[in-house]
Every structure is written in structure tokens, then in C-alpha cells.
Amino acid sequence: MGPPLLFHPGSGPDPDDEIRNARAWYRRIELPPEDKSLNLCSRHRALALTWDQFKAWPAGQDLPPHTGLGSLPEIKLKSEYCNFCRLVYRAVGDVPMDGTDVVGCWIRDGEIAGARTTSLRMRIVPHQIGLEDTRLPFQPFDVVPFDSGPQSSQTPFFGRRLKERQIDFSLVRNWMQQCAHWHGVECRPSRTNWKAGSSADNGVPFIRLLDLSENCLIETHSPGPFVCLSYVWGRAPVFKTLQGNIEQLKQPGSLESQLNAFPRSIRDAIEVVKMLGERFLWVDSICIVQDDDDDKERQISVMDRVYETASLTLVLAGGDSADSGIGGLEDGSRRTEQNTAHYSGSLVLVQLLPNCNQAIGKSVWNSRGWTYQERLLSNRCLVFIDDTVYFQCHRATWGEDYTAEDMRMAVCAPMMDIELSLNLDPSRAPLIAQHRINTHRTAYFPYYCRLVEEYTSRHMSFETDRILGFEAVLNKFRTTYGLSFMYGLPEEMLHESLLWQPGNRMKRVAGGKTSWPMFPSWSWAGWIGAVEYNSPHDFNGLPPKPDIFHSAPPASNAHSPPGFSPYGIGLRTRIGQFRLIIDDRSGKPEPPGRPFYRFGISTSSPPSSGEDPWLGSTRLPGRWRRKYRDGFTSPFWFIVLSEAYGFGADELGKMAAKKREPYSVLNVMLVEKLQPSPRQNQLVVERLGVGRMTKDAWSAVTELADILIV
Structure with missing residues (x-):
């Protein structure tokens, strides 16, 4: 009788399936005796995970084979004493505990320019169902080493401890500075002069902006750095600039008196702009005269230039209306509990939040037509969703719960398939x-x-x-x-x-x-x-x-x-x-x-x-x-x-x-x-x-x- 299986094979391996043979995730491995006092089941002790497996895998070498982690019922049962099973069980959530097998797949994560090794992460997926299938018993998720002191400095990618009660805006400001210093012209917004007379301007002589220093609406043909807002109007009442109130909004201090009339998303965006040390904000409902068809036609005709010349776009992808606001903005407005597992004395694993594209993909914001060009034409985005924030530019995607900020970073897993700018040649x-x-x-x-x-x-x-x-x-x-x-x-x-x-x-x-x-x-x-x-x-x-x-x-x-x-x-x-x-x-x-x-x-x-x-x-x-x-x-x-x-x-x-x-x-x-x-x-x-x-x-x-x- 052969050694026990690391993965439950169901109907057994198919020797003619070259892909499965190459990945060998169903291979037979000797399992040690079960010992509940060790806080890991025998299957996960046999994995023998270490920091080195995550941080330095040769760039030209095939990835390690996929690993069977057990069936859902088995994981639920062993989660009572196995730390790794508990992490998986918590991540999977309340799903039918059928015979679905769970597989850990190694994928390349961070690639440092010129380096001969890459970091890895483990993606936990259900077996025998395509990742694009909407009938997945649970959504795949990623596991990486958690920040644990000296070991963390030896890899360019690891889990980061979240600030518990609110978004860490000091980290956000660092992202802005690092992008500006490291990426240069690649992420720098284009500059334009809005004076009338140029055919490229479509006859639009100025851009309107909220001046958060003078607290009024301004019209300028030579704006300094400004921030754009992309959000969902939904069914909530949205404050609008009209022919009847535009002159009042141009008066210094007028925004203060109107602030309570703004929906929460706009009020929160104003606070973020101030926290980032910026002065000007573009908001469609306020910077376009909504009951003037001629003004709407002119301003919409230059929307590409508005988003391309903005230094940053705030993407409020959470909620379904202009009153949804930004979760995690105020102290105490979020409670974070990261899903971790103490695997060994030197290795703590953490489940990562969904990456930026995954989080956006399920949002109402991502289903709306107007927001498509807003993201596509932006040079840099701050995406607020699920009480957290992500930063995206042409060179990087960064999040609160992992560290990937390195000027030498050529690519990291959360960057895959992003495309902020049309970047036509x-x-x-x-x-x-x-x-x-x-x-x-x-x-x-x-x-x-x-x-x-x-x-x-x-x-x-x-x-x-x-x-x-x-x-x-x-x-x-x-x-x-x-x-x-x-x-x-x-x-x-x-x-x-x-x-x-x-x-x-x-x-x-x-x-x-x-x-x-x-x-x-x-x-x-x-x-x-x-x-x-x-x-x-x-x-x-x-x-x-x-x-x-x-x-x-x-x-x-x-x-x-x-x-x-x-x-x-x-x-x-x-x-x-x-x-x-x-x-x-x-x-x-x-x-x-x-x-x-x-x-x-x-x-x-x-x-x-x-x-x-x-x-x-x-x-x-x-x-x-x-x-x-x-x-x-x-x-x-x-x-x-x-x-x-x-x-x-x-x-x-x-x-x-x-x-x-x-x-x-x-x-x-x-x-x-x-x-x-x-x-x-x-x-x-x-x-x-x-x-x-x-x-x-x-x-x-x-x-x-x-x-x-x-």
C-alpha cells in the first residue's frame, strides 16, 4: 500500500493529462502523524512552508507544483486546531461544505528590474472549476507572509498591518510622492492652456474648478494641479450648478454656505483633497452648468483633456449613490481584522484583500457607462472601496494591506491587466x-x-x-x-x-x-x-x-x-x-x-x-x-x-x-x-x-x- 495522498484525488489522477502531470498537485507525499497540539494538521505540516519559498524563486525556473490543501469538509473539521485550515475556512466563509477540493497555486508576484529571482504568493482556489466560472463555491484569494520584523525587509513583497480604525492617509501621501519621484514623466499629467481660439480646445476657453482655499467656483484658462472626482450619482439628490446659481458660487466663501447641500461623496472628496494638500477639485455636477445645453456640450467635448490633465482622480467605487461617501475616512469608521495564521515561529501568513481590479469589478461604479472613460483616461487614481484605498498609476498598483513600494519594481501581481490610460502612440x-x-x-x-x-x-x-x-x-x-x-x-x-x-x-x-x-x-x-x-x-x-x-x-x-x-x-x-x-x-x-x-x-x-x-x-x-x-x-x-x-x-x-x-x-x-x-x-x-x-x-x-x- 502506497503512502497517503497529500491531495484527495476523487476519481484518481489521469495519467494522460499532461497538464496535471506537469503540475503534479495530486502527487503522493508521506504525511506525518496527526498531532493537534502542534496547531497544524499533518497535511499542512508536510508543506513545510518557509519565508524563502515566498521571497526568492529563480526567475527562469518553473514554479513549484500546485499543492492540495484538502476538501472543504476536511478543512472545516481541522480548522478547530489547525491554524492554516482556520485561515482558509474563515476566508471561504459560509458556503456549502461539499466535496470541493482546495488547491494552493504558486504564482509570481513581484519582479525587481534586473533581479534573478521573483517573489511568490500562494493563490487558494477551488479545484475543477474555471476561475472565470460564476458558480465558484468560493472566490480565489491570495496568501503571503505577514510583516514580522527583520524577515520582512528581505523581500519586496509581504503583508502589511492595516491601520485599524481608518484609512492610513500618511501612506497615501507617500504613494503620491513615490510615484512622482520614481516614475517621472510616465505618470505626470499633460499640461494644456484652455485659452479660446485653438481648434484643439473645441472653443472651450476655460475649465471650472472648486477652489478649496477661496471656497468658491472659479473659471481659469491656466489651472494649476487639480484633482478629479469620479463617482456614482445614483438616486441620491446631487447638487448642481445652474444658470441661476453660478454667479453666487463664484463668490469667495460661497462653498462653505452650500457644503451641507452637497451629497456625502462630494463632501468626503473635498476632505480628501485637503488631506492630500491639494487646492483644486473638479466635480462634474458643479463644474458643468447642468441646465445649459451649450455649456454641457462644450465641456463634455473636452472631458478627455480634463482627466488627462488632472494630477489625480479620486474614484469613489463604494456604494451605489452620491450619498455613499468614503468608508474608512473618519476615525472609527472602519474596523479591520486581518485573517492571519501562525504557521511557524518565523512565518505568519495573511490573507490579502481582493486586489484593486477584483474589488472594482463587483462595484456599481464599474457598471456605469460614464465612469468607463474617467478611469481609462486618468493618469493616476486613488480608488476608495470596501473601507480601504488603492493607488494605481502607469507603473504601479499599491494597497494598504501589502507592501510593494520599490522604485526598482518592474511588475507585481496586482498590476496585471490594469490599464489606466489609452496611451495611444x-x-x-x-x-x-x-x-x-x-x-x-x-x-x-x-x-x-x-x-x-x-x-x-x-x-x-x-x-x-x-x-x-x-x-x-x-x-x-x-x-x-x-x-x-x-x-x-x-x-x-x-x-x-x-x-x-x-x-x-x-x-x-x-x-x-x-x-x-x-x-x-x-x-x-x-x-x-x-x-x-x-x-x-x-x-x-x-x-x-x-x-x-x-x-x-x-x-x-x-x-x-x-x-x-x-x-x-x-x-x-x-x-x-x-x-x-x-x-x-x-x-x-x-x-x-x-x-x-x-x-x-x-x-x-x-x-x-x-x-x-x-x-x-x-x-x-x-x-x-x-x-x-x-x-x-x-x-x-x-x-x-x-x-x-x-x-x-x-x-x-x-x-x-x-x-x-x-x-x-x-x-x-x-x-x-x-x-x-x-x-x-x-x-x-x-x-x-x-x-x-x-x-x-x-x-x-x-x-x-x-x-x-x-
Whole structure:
């Protein structure tokens, strides 16, 4: 009989699974006898953890194998006497104590520039469920050595003791100073002059700021260092600057008299700015005249410059309204109890708080549309959430409960996947003149697609702000690449940008003074809901080519007929009728409750015998599947947009897709005819969806038509 297992194997290891063999977390290890008086169970004594395992792992060497920590029921039982089991049990919380196994995975943590070793942390995860799975029995968490005197100075990363009753603002001020001294121009805000007359200023002659020294609202064309506030309005009343009170707010001392009318988030932000030794604060509801449409339009048009020129952005990501404030700001407003385990006489382990991105990811603030560009365009952020604070800049992410402040730090685990600034490369701007060159396409378009996908997945209180909430991001593309946009789509790559698809439930954006849609159907701005673009890393995801049958490229300045507020896209192309069929050739199982569905496209008439020929597919919102669960009886209209390299992996099985000739596929748009155009022989249509079809399917459709998509 072999030695006992360090990890409970369930059905046993699979010898053919190379990944599991390489990680060897199910390996057999001799366990010492159980002895409750030693405060560690036999399994965790066998780990024999030391400081050296965390602080100096060779940079070029494979990580230590994953380690089985026991099943949830086992950990709960042994938590009565095992310090490590107790730490895990407390961290897991009140979850069903099923047979889920718990695994400790080593990951690289801090990397010092030029060093040959890296620090490590142990990430505690549930086994056999993907980390992205929402059904996780518990959220993964990280464990590192706790600050314990002399040993701590030998590693650039370890747990730090939290200030118990409130946020440690002396630490926050150190972060600001260290970033300024160590990172230099990388994190330094850009400077601008707001004098009128420059086209770059969009005609905005000044910026308004709260002057916390004179206690009033000021208008200045040459502001000194100032702080921005990013927060959630929610349902709480928000103090607003109006045409009727702006002159009063400009009077010195006026803010004192209005302070009690400000929501708590703004009052707390003012206190933080003062504690940091700063003087000026920008707050949207006060620095933009809220009942002056002209002022709102001008100020929103330069939001990118507001956040880029700020020395710091305060992100109030806790709570769901402007009255949520900052937890941990005042003495006694928080009670911290760090989850620790005395592993040995020289090693104390501590559970880290969620890293900054994890904490933000679950917040209401992170789900709002307006806050997306605010974080993306900021150079440095102080993020307040869950009664603690994080600092993020281009070079670092720091938190209260761990130490990673080192001018030599090249990367640390909490920095992964952060992106504060668009950081577009101006050197690529001259390529605009050669806008048909593929190097230009790859320079910015995949980035644009990803930003659109992230932004459209967020919630807007007023969906009519769909483009305004993204305007600052579009301005970055304008100034860096010289692009022009039409309802959020880059005109230079209109063929590509028209190919967005529903990523969630979709409905049309309507509002304004009429019941007509405010934005055109061909733009993602015309729809409520998340959208997606095909991945540029798709195995056949080369950019589309304008259809060779087009007599001219789409016209971006075609006016819609009377009754339609948006502009239309005019093009001369082919239009034909085809049927939709319940036929998904991707070979992928349909997830239950999926908010969209991929339909097949077939001939306009059902075949007299046999199966419908599959000519392509289109992705449509899930309501189409519910509405047409018994199939489609009438054909739909499609128009040709451009040539495509081939079918994507989500459209046709990979092997079948690879057998097709390159550029034997067309990008098509499913449309609905609306009304005749004032122009003779022009058809007015609305977009319903996009897809791809074989060129052969269109061989009998040769006549060109003038189409206006609205």
C-alpha cells in the first residue's frame, strides 16, 4: 500500500493529462502523524512552508507544483486546531461544505528590474472549476507572509498591518510622492492652456474648478494641479450648478454656505483633497452648468483633456449613490481584522484583500457607462472601496494591506491587466494619410473594438447619452490618429466597424423630442446592450475588403428622409431575399439562457425535398429564437457590405471553415425595408443584424441598388 495522498484525488489522477502531470498537485507525499497540539494538521505540516519559498524563486525556473490543501469538509473539521485550515475556512466563509477540493497555486508576484529571482504568493482556489466560472463555491484569494520584523525587509513583497480604525492617509501621501519621484514623466499629467481660439480646445476657453482655499467656483484658462472626482450619482439628490446659481458660487466663501447641500461623496472628496494638500477639485455636477445645453456640450467635448490633465482622480467605487461617501475616512469608521495564521515561529501568513481590479469589478461604479472613460483616461487614481484605498498609476498598483513600494519594481501581481490610460502612440498618426494600408488598420482598430465592447456592456441612466459617455475616448482617437467618427464609428474603417454583433439583449435607443430613434440602426450607439466584434486573433480574422461589386464606397454624409433624425449611410450594392433557419454550424453547444442566437441562412424558398442548404449565418438577439421557435415562414432582405476572408470559428466548425477558399465569403447585413426615399429608386432600410454568406449564394443576384441605411 502506497503512502497517503497529500491531495484527495476523487476519481484518481489521469495519467494522460499532461497538464496535471506537469503540475503534479495530486502527487503522493508521506504525511506525518496527526498531532493537534502542534496547531497544524499533518497535511499542512508536510508543506513545510518557509519565508524563502515566498521571497526568492529563480526567475527562469518553473514554479513549484500546485499543492492540495484538502476538501472543504476536511478543512472545516481541522480548522478547530489547525491554524492554516482556520485561515482558509474563515476566508471561504459560509458556503456549502461539499466535496470541493482546495488547491494552493504558486504564482509570481513581484519582479525587481534586473533581479534573478521573483517573489511568490500562494493563490487558494477551488479545484475543477474555471476561475472565470460564476458558480465558484468560493472566490480565489491570495496568501503571503505577514510583516514580522527583520524577515520582512528581505523581500519586496509581504503583508502589511492595516491601520485599524481608518484609512492610513500618511501612506497615501507617500504613494503620491513615490510615484512622482520614481516614475517621472510616465505618470505626470499633460499640461494644456484652455485659452479660446485653438481648434484643439473645441472653443472651450476655460475649465471650472472648486477652489478649496477661496471656497468658491472659479473659471481659469491656466489651472494649476487639480484633482478629479469620479463617482456614482445614483438616486441620491446631487447638487448642481445652474444658470441661476453660478454667479453666487463664484463668490469667495460661497462653498462653505452650500457644503451641507452637497451629497456625502462630494463632501468626503473635498476632505480628501485637503488631506492630500491639494487646492483644486473638479466635480462634474458643479463644474458643468447642468441646465445649459451649450455649456454641457462644450465641456463634455473636452472631458478627455480634463482627466488627462488632472494630477489625480479620486474614484469613489463604494456604494451605489452620491450619498455613499468614503468608508474608512473618519476615525472609527472602519474596523479591520486581518485573517492571519501562525504557521511557524518565523512565518505568519495573511490573507490579502481582493486586489484593486477584483474589488472594482463587483462595484456599481464599474457598471456605469460614464465612469468607463474617467478611469481609462486618468493618469493616476486613488480608488476608495470596501473601507480601504488603492493607488494605481502607469507603473504601479499599491494597497494598504501589502507592501510593494520599490522604485526598482518592474511588475507585481496586482498590476496585471490594469490599464489606466489609452496611451495611444502618436507616432502612428501619419499613417492616416495611407488609410488603406493594413499597418494602419492593425494600429488602432482592434483596440477600438475592445473599448467599444467594454463600454457598451455598461449601464447608462439615460441611454440618449450613449455617445456622450464615450466621447472622450473618441477624442483620443481623433487627436492621436486624426480620425473622424460618425455616430461612434470611424469613417476611415466604416466597412470594418459596421460588423458589430449583439453580445447581450438589444433594443433600440429612442428619446429626445420625438419618438424616432436618436441614433442610426447601423451604429452600436443606436442600440441598448453590449456589442461584440470578431476577434482579430480568429484563425481567419483578416480584415474585410470592400465588396468588388460596389460601384462606390458607403457615403457617410447621406441625409435620412424626413422623420428620421440620424444620418444615413448611402451605398450602391446588391440586395436579395434569403430565409433564416434554425441551424447553427459552429459545433458549439448552446449555453442555456444565452441572450443571443446564431441562425443559419438559406435560400429564399424551402427546398422541395431534402435539407435546407446552409449559405451562412447571422447572430441575432435571443428574442428572435423565442419568437421563431417553430421556424421562419417568410424570407428576409439582405444586402452585401464587403468581402470577408472566411467564416469565423463561431460561425462554422474550424475544419470546415479551413476548407473554404480565401475571400470566398461576403459580409452581409440583414435589413428591414422602411419607406421609399425622396430620391428616385432609393430604398430606405434599417439594420437588424450582420452575418456572413458564401459568394456562391449571391451568384444569381447581380443587379445593384441604391440603399440608404438609417
